[in-house]
Amino acid sequence: MCGRCASSDVPGYMIAQVVGAVIAAIIVLFVKGNPEVQPITLNVLTALKTEFLFAFALCYLVLNLVTSKNTSGNSFYGLAIGFTVLVGAYSLGAVSGGAFNPAVAIGITVMGLSAVANMWIFLVTNFIGGAVAALIFNSLNPDDK
Amino acid sequence: MNKYVVEFIRTLFLVLTIGFTVIEPGPVQWLLWL
Numbered sequence: 001m002c003g004r005c006a007s008s009d010v011p012g013y014m015i016a017q018v019v020g021a022v023i024a025a026i027i028v029l030f031v032k033g034n035p036e037v038q039p040i041t042l043n044v045l046t047a048l049k050t051e052f053l054f055a056f057a058l059c060y061l062v063l064n065l066v067t068s069k070n071t072s073g074n075s076f077y078g079l080a081i082g083f084t085v086l087v088g089a090y091s092l093g094a095v096s097g098g099a100f101n102p103a104v105a106i107g108i109t110v111m112g113l114s115a116v117a118n119m120w121i122f123l124v125t126n127f128i129g130g131a132v133a134a135l136i137f138n139s140l141n142p143d144d145k
Numbered sequence: 146m147n148k149y150v151v152e153f154i155r156t157l158f159l160v161l162t163i164g165f166t167v168i169e170p171g172p173v174q175w176l177l178w179l
Contacts, residue, residue, distance in 0.1 A: 009148070012148075012149045013148075013149065013152050015149075016149040016150070016152040016153040016156070017152055017153070017155075017156040018156075019153060020152070020153040020154065020155070020156035020157035020160070021156050021157070021159075021160045023157060024156070024157045024158070024159075024160035024161040024164065025160055025164060027161060027164075028160075028161060028164030028165060028168065029164075031165075032164075032165075032168055035168055037168060089163075093167070101156075101159075103156050103160075104156070104159060104160055104163065107156075107159075107160035107163070107164070108160070108163060108164075108167075111160075111164050111168065113163075113164075113167060113168070
């Protein structure tokens with residue numbers, strides 16, 4: 001939506017992420033000996049709000065730190081993104097599962113940490129969060145093409 | 146390296162980290178020997 005990634009690359013990125021997440025989930029289950037895992041019980045409204053908020057925050061952060069001309073060549077983008085993920089995982093892990101990314105949501109669902117019935121929460125909020133971040137970034141930085 | 150391979154590895158390690166830290170500790174002590 002910001003024009004930083006060719007549309008033709010998007011399916012490849014999505015497939016690579018989902019395959020990576022599913023393989024990682026299978027590896028964890030195999031190494032842990034297929035443990036009994038209790039899926040997290042979600043308050044749907046709270047999960048919708050928190051997942052949207054951090055998906056938006058992460059996407060907006062990446063757009064500003066990685067793709068923006070104003071901060072090109074910066075050396076702190078990895079630290080900023082990493083700490084944002086850390087804050088989200090620690091503060092909201094028990095609230096929504098702390099996926100903030102559809103591929104990760106698929107991974108935690110395969111591991112049994114989240115119920116299949118809750119998958120839509122992650123998909124809807126994460127995609128909308130990313131889209132809203134792109135729209136706001138575009139509106140605030142019209143010259144940053 | 147191919148950009149899709151990089152994305153694959155990034156997500157793989159992210160979900161591995163989540164899985165190994167969230168799921169109750171199990172028979173993974175052998176990893177300590179690696």
